[in-house]
Amino acid sequence: MTVVAVAVAAVVAFIASSIYYIVVSPIELRALGDATPDRGKPHPVKAAAELVRTAVLASVIAWLAGRAGLLGLPEGIGLAVLLWLAFPAVLLSGSMLWDRVPFVTAAMHAGDWLLKLVLVAVVLGLFR
């Protein structure tokens, strides 16, 4: 059951993340103009790697939530928000602080991570 839940969570988060970037990328382009990072065109290999990355993320959340007794809803969402704050949000604030990454880009990625983490927690909670 856990493997199926992780797989479904990874696919749902991957699709939502792809839609998120389609919607949000023009905002970044408008704000940064020529300074917008060139992400190239979508490629099957990149998509597959992204799916694997999301599956790793879902597996780690499933492991942590399962062992900590936080797989249910809404406590799983609480865990997801805590993990988002401590890891992607902190890392992205570091990229602004030390690598001078523009706020718009960091905020866009932070939004993607929050979306993914919460969706993974919700799917894992529904499969519980």
Next chain:
Amino acid sequence: MTVMTPAMSPTRRLVPGLYLAAAALVPLVTASIWYTVFVQAWVELSGIDPAAAAEPSVWEMLGQLARNTVVMLTMAVLISRLGVRTIRGALAVAVTVWFGFEAMSILGSVLHEGYPLPLYLIHVGDALQTALVMGLFIGLARKASAR
């Protein structure tokens, strides 16, 4: 007259808190060493101002301490919720969250934004050493509080 047993001693009660403070503070030192070792590659690959990299401002260091504190507190909560009471267990949790969140998070920039792989390795290596240092001190705090 009150007899202070070792378990009631205020000094002993302070020890876990001191370990937790060290878990946030010591990575400032180890990260400084880390980036001093890799400063040339870091500056070249990220295109940041070499002077800023060599001498971070007080505000930047305070910002880094605040970031470390958020990560440390989250790791301490996780380690506590998982019932881990050993240093080895705390280190295992630290490596797991590093791999699942930090290594995976920065990997997205390599995949989609042409972020240089050596720069990724520098940052992810720093994140790993930070996670291990925090795991070590949180593990020591858990051991101290369990006594």
